[in-house]
Amino acid sequence: MDSGFVNRLVGTSIVVVAAIIFIPNILDGEKVHYKEGFKAIPERPEFTTVDLQDVIDERAEMAPEVTGAPIEDIASDDQQFVAASTDDGVFETPSAEPTEPSSTQTNKSDTDPKVVAKTPTATRAPSSNLTSMAYVIQLGSFSHKPNVDALVEKLKKNGFKAFTRPVQTPNGTLTKVFVGPDLNKTKLEAKLPELKKLTKLNGRLTQFEIAK
Structure with a gap:
């Protein structure tokens, strides 16, 4: 076999082996990075208006009630x-x-x-x-x-x-x-x-x- 062809074959093999070893690590690292980015999203539901609605309902229940018959300022006949x-x-x-x-x-x-x-x-x-x-x-x-x-x-x-x-x-x-x-x-x-x-x-x- 020609020595030049052998050298090219060895070089190609080294590149393929390096790609198999290093590329998955690089891709996995990116996936971990994206997962960390999505972790902050579920924290937003903590800012809800449920408590405010409860306050409104309580104030509605505390509205003054009309009690007793109205008093009329009239004179007798x-x-x-x-x-x-x-x-x-x-x-x-x-x-x-x-x-x-x-x-x-x-x-x-x-x-x-x-x-x-x-x-x-x-x-x-x-x-x-x-x-x-x-x-x-x-x-x-x-x-x-x-x-x-x-x-x-x-x-x-x-x-x-x-x-x-x-x-x-x-x-x-x-x-x-x-x-x-x-x-x-x-x-x-x-x-x-x-x-x-x-x-x-x-x-x-x-x-x-x-x-x-």
Whole structure:
């Protein structure tokens, strides 16, 4: 064999052996380097907004609650009603003090069914299914129950539906007297002059939410 060919063959063999030995080490070193680079990525989920959401939820739960009935600053209409009733001769009977408890109880039994009788009125709302709000006429606010009972009885005798509702004021509890409720605002508003003539009280039309 030619000595030049032998030298080339030996040199090629040395290069191949060197490549087999050193190239895997070089490639493995690069792989280890890339793996170390990816290790920092999983640390990022530590910066989450979970704690912030918990704080928001806690503050929402700590929001102030609405407690108690609202206090209205209104004056009673007892004097006006008593004066009007005295002129009409209606208030001659209540002057007997001992009779008041029995008349109060009888009138109370009449008033309570009237409140219950208001519920069927609310049942008329599903027939229209248009609104849960009705209208009432507020006639006045009274501090003495005999005045409330006398007014309710007077309204009933003249064909009006009436009910009462207690209200808190800075001076104590008053009782409001209402006529209605009615879903027809115009129809109820037309009764204001008749009620004014009957009770001498200035009623006003207001909205009333039908309790279900």
